[in-house]
Amino acid sequence: MTETRIPETEARLPASPREHLTSPVTRSVLKIQHRMLAAARELLGARGFIELLPPVIGPVTDPGARGAKQVDVDYYGHRYKLMTSAILYKQAALTSFEKIFFIAPNVRLEPLETASTSRHLAEFHQIDIEMADASRDDAMATAEDLVRHVVRQVVAELPHEFETLGRDTSEFAELLSAPFGRRTHADAVADLRATGHDQSPDAELDWAGEAKLSAKASRPFFVTDYPKGSRGFYDRESKDQPGMLRNFDLIAAEGYGELCSGSEREQDYATIIARMRETAENPAKYAWYLQMLKDGVPPSAGFGLGLERFTRYVAGLDSVWQASAFPKVPGIASP
Amino acid sequence: MTRTETPPGANAPRIRIFVVPATPLPVRSRPKEGILYAEGFPEAAIRRRARAGAADAFPSTDDYGQVLFGADCSVPADDHLDRLRLVPPVFVPQRLAQLVELAREPVYRDVRLETTIGGFRSAVPTYVSAFGSTEAASVALGLAAGRQAGRLGIPMVIGENVMPVNSYGRLEADAERSLLGRIRAYQSEALDGYGGVVVQQSTEDADAEVWNLVYSDPNVLPLLESGRLAFELKVGQGAKPGLGGMTLVGAEAAERLAGAYLLDPVFGGDRVLRSSSPGTFTEEILRQQIRLMRNNYPRARVWVKLPPARDVSAAAQVAWAAGADAVSVDGAEAGTGWAPQVFLRHVGLPLGECLLRIGRDRAPSDPSCLLVSGRMWEGARVAKCLALGANAAGLGRAALLAVDTDPDHGLVNLVECLALELQFLVSALGKYHVQALGPEDLWSPTPASSWATGIGSGPA
Numbered sequence: 001m002t003e004t005r006i007p008e009t010e011a012r013l014p015a016s017p018r019e020h021l022t023s024p025v026t027r028s029v030l031k032i033q034h035r036m037l038a039a040a041r042e043l044l045g046a047r048g049f050i051e052l053l054p055p056v057i058g059p060v061t062d063p064g065a066r067g068a069k070q071v072d073v074d075y076y077g078h079r080y081k082l083m084t085s086a087i088l089y090k091q092a093a094l095t096s097f098e099k100i101f102f103i104a105p106n107v108r109l110e111p112l113e114t115a116s117t118s119r120h121l122a123e124f125h126q127i128d129i130e131m132a133d134a135s136r137d138d139a140m141a142t143a144e145d146l147v148r149h150v151v152r153q154v155v156a157e158l159p160h161e162f163e164t165l166g167r168d169t170s171e172f173a174e175l176l177s178a179p180f181g182r183r184t185h186a187d188a189v190a191d192l193r194a195t196g197h198d199q200s201p202d203a204e205l206d207w208a209g210e211a212k213l214s215a216k217a218s219r220p221f222f223v224t225d226y227p228k229g230s231r232g233f234y235d236r237e238s239k240d241q242p243g244m245l246r247n248f249d250l251i252a253a254e255g256y257g258e259l260c261s262g263s264e265r266e267q268d269y270a271t272i273i274a275r276m277r278e279t280a281e282n283p284a285k286y287a288w289y290l291q292m293l294k295d296g297v298p299p300s301a302g303f304g305l306g307l308e309r310f311t312r313y314v315a316g317l318d319s320v321w322q323a324s325a326f327p328k329v330p331g332i333a334s335p
Numbered sequence: 336m337t338r339t340e341t342p343p344g345a346n347a348p349r350i351r352i353f354v355v356p357a358t359p360l361p362v363r364s365r366p367k368e369g370i371l372y373a374e375g376f377p378e379a380a381i382r383r384r385a386r387a388g389a390a391d392a393f394p395s396t397d398d399y400g401q402v403l404f405g406a407d408c409s410v411p412a413d414d415h416l417d418r419l420r421l422v423p424p425v426f427v428p429q430r431l432a433q434l435v436e437l438a439r440e441p442v443y444r445d446v447r448l449e450t451t452i453g454g455f456r457s458a459v460p461t462y463v464s465a466f467g468s469t470e471a472a473s474v475a476l477g478l479a480a481g482r483q484a485g486r487l488g489i490p491m492v493i494g495e496n497v498m499p500v501n502s503y504g505r506l507e508a509d510a511e512r513s514l515l516g517r518i519r520a521y522q523s524e525a526l527d528g529y530g531g532v533v534v535q536q537s538t539e540d541a542d543a544e545v546w547n548l549v550y551s552d553p554n555v556l557p558l559l560e561s562g563r564l565a566f567e568l569k570v571g572q573g574a575k576p577g578l579g580g581m582t583l584v585g586a587e588a589a590e591r592l593a594g595a596y597l598l599d600p601v602f603g604g605d606r607v608l609r610s611s612s613p614g615t616f617t618e619e620i621l622r623q624q625i626r627l628m629r630n631n632y633p634r635a636r637v638w639v640k641l642p643p644a645r646d647v648s649a650a651a652q653v654a655w656a657a658g659a660d661a662v663s664v665d666g667a668e669a670g671t672g673w674a675p676q677v678f679l680r681h682v683g684l685p686l687g688e689c690l691l692r693i694g695r696d697r698a699p700s701d702p703s704c705l706l707v708s709g710r711m712w713e714g715a716r717v718a719k720c721l722a723l724g725a726n727a728a729g730l731g732r733a734a735l736l737a738v739d740t741d742p743d744h745g746l747v748n749l750v751e752c753l754a755l756e757l758q759f760l761v762s763a764l765g766k767y768h769v770q771a772l773g774p775e776d777l778w779s780p781t782p783a784s785s786w787a788t789g790i791g792s793g794p795a
Contacts, residue, residue, distance in 0.1 A: 067631040069547035078594075079542065111551045112559075113634065202658070203630040229626025277615050278623035280568075284595075285542055331553055 013321065017335050021325060028161040029323055032154050033311045037103065039153035040127050043146055044101050052093055054086045054102035054128065060286050062087045063279060064232025066204060068108035082107040085304055087234055088289050090130035091265060094298050102128040103307070110330040117207045118319045119257050119309055122328040127310075129262075130302035136246050136264045139301035140222055143250055143260055144180050146305065147220060151314060152176055167316035171254060174219035180250070181221035188213055188223050204230045205249075207257075215255035224248045233275035235263040250305070256313040262303025269293045389601040392675045396602055399583050414668065414710075415687025416719050422778045427765030443762035448754055448769050452727045453565055453661025453704050454636035455531035458488035459754045460721060460769050463746070464663070464708045464729030465494035465535055465567070465640075474516075479738040481520035483746035488529030492638075492663075492729070493517050495535035495569055495611075496580060498545050514545070515554060522557065531563035533638055537580065537611055542595060550632050564635045565660065568624060570616055570650065571642025573665030573709055574674040576683040579611030581674065618653050625657035636660040638706075643667045643683035648692040655703040663729060664689050666709030686710075690723040694774075697724060712749065714756025722772040 014020035041051065057073050062085035071082040083089075086104045093100045104126050114120035127146070131138060155162065155169045155176075162169050183191075185205070192199040192209045199209045204226065213223075225244045228237060235245040247263030266272055272293055276283045283290060311323035321327035328334055369382065384391040433441040450460045463484045466477065477497070484491040498514040514534070521532050536545040546566045549555050558564040571577070589598050589607040599608040621639075628637045638661045639654040641647050651662045666686025684692075686709040693705060707720045708729030717728040730737075730749070737745035761769055764776045 067547060067550050069544055069551045109547075109551050111632075111634075112553060112556060200629065200658075202626045203633070206633065227626070229623045230630045274617075274620070277617075277620045279627055280536075280624045282542055330551075 013327075013329065013332065013334075017326065020327070024164060025322065026325070028164045029311060029315050029317065030325055031161050032158055032315050033307070033323060035154045035158055036150050036311060036314065037127075037307070039150040040146060042153075043149045044099075044129070047099070047142075049099040049101045049129065050097045052097075052100050052102055054104035055083060055089050056105065057082055058089070060088065060289065061085070062232060063281055064234070065108045065110075066230075067111045071107050071109060084108045085126065086128055087232070087304075088286075090128060090302055091234070091267065091297050091300060092289075092292055094130055094132045094300055095292075098132045098298075100130055102126075104128045104304075112331045114207070115330045115332065117211075117257075119207075119312065120330055121308055121320055121324060122330045123326075124309075124320075124324070125307040126304035127307055128302070128304045130265075130300050132298035132300050134264075134301040136224070136248060136262075136301055139262045139264070139303050140182075140248055140250075143262060143303050143305065144220075147180075147250070147259070147310070148176060150310070154314060162315075165315050165317075167314075171316075175253070178219060180219060181217070183221065183223055184225045185223055185227065186225065202227050202229055210251065210257050211255055214251050214253065214257045217251065217253040219253050220259065221251055221253075222248045223251060228278065231261075231263070233272060233279045233281065234265050236266040237271075237275075248303075250303075252309075252313040254313075254316075256309070258306075259309050259313065260303050260305040262301065264301045265299070267293055267297050267299055390603070392601070392677065393608075394676060396583060396606060399606075415685055415691075416716055418780055419687070419719050420778045421715065421718055421722070421760055421764065421776055423763040423776075424765055429767060429771060430765045433767045441762065441767060443758040446758040446761045446767050446769070448757060450727060450770060451704070452490050453531075453533070453638050453663075453706065455490045455563060455565070456488075456529050457490055457727065458526065458529055459750055460727040460757070461711070461717065461750060461753065462490040462533075462706070462727055462729050463492065463734045464665075464731045465492040465569075466731060466735060475742065476735055476738050477517055478520040479742040480734050480746055481517050482524045483738065483744070484734075485521040485523065485525035485530060487747055487750050488526035489750065490531045490533055490565075491521055492533040492535060492567055495537040495545070496582065498543060503545075503548055514549075515552070518549075518555060518558070525563075528561070531565055531636070532558055533565040533567045533636075535567045535569050535640070537569050537614065546628075546632065546635075550635060559634050562634070562636075565638050566628060566632060566635050567638035567640050567663070568628065568659075569614075569640045570621065571613060571644065571665075572640065573643055573667055573683065575678040576642035576644050576667070577613055578674075578678065579613045581611070582609045583607070584609045616650075618649075621650065621653050622657045625654060625659050629658050638663060640665065643686065643689050643709075645684065647684065647689050648696045651693050651705070652696060659703075661704040661706050661726075663706035663708065664693070666707065668709035686720070687723070690720060690725065694724045712753070714753050714760055717753065718757060718760045718769075718772060719777060721769055722774055722776045726770070 020026055057075065057080045059078065059080055061070055061081040061083050065084045068084065070084055073080040073082060083104065083106055085106050086102055090100065105123065106126060107123050110120050110122055129142060131142065151172050155172060186201065188205060189199045189201045192212065197209050197212060199206060205223070224247070226247050228243050228245055231245055231247060235247040238244040238246055245263060247261070249258050250260040251257060252259050266275060269290065272290070273283050276286065308320050308323040312320045315323065317323055321329050326335065430441055433445060437445065448459045450457055452462055463480055481491055493514060497517060502513045503515055518532055534545060534549050555564060583606045584592065586605050586607065589609065592598065592609055597610040599610060601608050625637055625639065637659050639659045640663045641650050643664065643666050644650065647664060654662045664686070666689055667683030668686055686707055690707065704726045705724055706727050706729060707725040708731055711717055711728040711730055712733035720728050733749060734746055737749040741748065757769060761767070761772065764772065766772060
């Protein structure tokens with residue numbers, strides 16, 4: 001096999017799990033992450049969300065991860081997948097409860113170019129939220145409240161850890177006091193193109209472009225209305241603006257980039273079938289999900305907030321792998 | 336059995352529509368070779384079908400694995416491209432320009448053949464197109480074709496059947512058989528800076544995520560980093576437009592594939608027909624699939640393979656507008672794979688007609704890349720296609736026969752001869768780059784109204 005050639009990441013990868021786990025930086029980061037999770041559970045629990053344990057494998061998983069390979073599992077002779085995200089199961093869970101969340105582990109064998117973005121892990125976790133009868137605005141408001149609540153709690157409770165990390169918590173002043181900004185994807189594309197960055201209007205913001213916009217921001221902001229062809233089949237298409245999706249990303253300030261993706265969900269059976277073809281999926285393998293849609297699921301909106309990315313932003317880390325006790329950087333065989 | 340229907344309209348007459356019986360009529364048994372005689376009727380064919388049943392829809396299964404299928408090439412009269420002639424002029428202003436540049440009379444070896452094919456630099460305006468799903472395109476021939484295509488500096492397409500049939504090859508013991516084995520064979524002899532590898536994926540093997548796997552594979556990084564990887568979306572193919580890929584598989588393989596494909600026991604015995612679906616496309620589905628490919632694989636090129644369908648031009652326009660780096664069109668003459676005889680004989684547009692339809696809807700200096708395949712093997716047919724707007728021509732059956740003839744040099748020899756013929760032809764037409772060919776270089780014996788504007792016609 002050809003030797004894997006991975007571009008240099010900004011922060012040097014640890015030589016061993018012991019070196020990583022015993023480093024004072026890692027300990028402070030993991031303490032902050034522990035408190036972030038507790039704060040997230042506090043807020044969501046208080047708002048009536050039920051925490052469910054997420055599935056780890058299934059006959060299908062989220063195909064909406066750009067260019068990432070799913071991990072196949074031989075499940076008694078059936079090809080199963082490790083979850084790239086639990087989106088399909090979140091919709092299913094709403095037949096039981098109106099508001100749910102998972103702290104969900106996800107595995108994505110990302111393209112190798114993501115090894116140098118400082119914000120990709122092959123194995124990561126999401127705070128994964130879904131709300132029945134909710135709009136995109138409801139989901140965005142929840143994401144904003146969640147991020148603000150978590151940051152407020154950890155900054156107040158763990159000053160020593162921030163000091164150890166050298167993270168200046170005054171950077172969060174605007175996040176804590178002002179509403180998050182909003183812009184459309186088209187506006188973000190125009191902004192990037194005006195600076196000479198060749199961003200396609202039909203695609204996701206590329207990694208470099210997203211980092212540029214993030215670096216200019218002093219508090220997190222939402223990007224809305226991504227074009228069809230950049231996302232999975234479950235993001236609902238706008239009725240007023242065909243070709244545009246009722247979705248959003250939350251981008252961190254200071255160049256830390258995307259934290260979260262969410263949308264209103266499509267739940268109409270025939271529309272989903274057409275959208276599956278538009279995303280080159282084979283509907284045959286989604287039998288359980290399609291049957292569920294036929295039987296009816298509530299309209300919903302939700303999002304997945306990347307826990308390690310969020311931790312990286314809060315703790316002010318160079319690379320997202322520093323926010324994981326057992327990091328898997330794309331393409332690098334690690335313990 | 337009859338059914339009566341009343342069409343809409345108050346005073347419409349009652350129309351009787353005869354409907355074919357839903358169940359076959361009972362057949363009386365007859366003596367072995369029959370006693371009837373039917374002059375002027377394809378009696379032998381009917382008797383063969385009467386004996387074999389549904390299996391007779393296909394070429395003999397005895398030929399499977401040895402014969403390259405595709406349309407019968409022995410009937411040139413049906414082929415628009417064969418009827419065209421390349422006609423050199425007396426007055427040659429482009430030769431004068433070349434004379435000025437060289438300060439000597441230009442000769443055929445001055446013709447430049449290097450061109451861009453779907454985002455790749457290619458030494459010659461040809462590439463190796465995907466082989467059909469037949470055993471004839473065996474592992475050894477596939478590897479030989481890959482090595483020689485690499486050496487020639489021309490792109491190579493790897494068919495959608497390779498990974499499902501022969502695995503990917505990263506963890507398996509017999510890695511050489513695999514998709515990765517094909518890519519390695521190409522890379523091992525690739526001419527620096529030239530060519531590229533194009534990987535197909537069909538609806539069924541979307542489950543196996545061929546593209547995601549290739550795109551995230553460290554082994555493929557050298558191709559990605561040098562901009563020499565493309566993915567080809569297979570909308571359809573030449574030999575059987577409207578149908579999906581077909582192979583004959585043994586009972587054991589059939590069991591493994593049962594979840595993903597239609598398995599049809601038309602032949603009886605151990606051999607089972609494995610069919611892919613043709614996939615469902617609308618303009619919007621095609622547009623969005625291409626956009627998603629560009630979104631998900633920003634460092635790979637996007638090719639789209641179209642069948643010789645009646646709306647081939649509209650589909651090509653959608654593909655280019657959505658950002659495809661190349662559209663490849665398989666004429667009905669094309670195909671190496673297993674196909675029903677009725678499709679080989681009666682279904683799909685000839686390549687010449689595809690080119691005509693696409694040419695009518697395309698601006699004269701359109702920079703989008705059009706690739707064609709179907710019975711390509713020598714210079715004249717390639718030159719005619721280039722004159723009709725194609726940027727390059729794919730070698731399918733010819734490439735397989737070439738490497739079957741000589742596994743080390745067959746394809747190189749074939750392409751070198753094709754290249755020399757192209758240089759002869761292009762220089763005779765007073766031009767010194769293959770891309771300069773145009774409809775003015777062609778003459779058609781049929782009136783111009785039935786052919787592309789700009790082609791000469793009628794008595795010479």
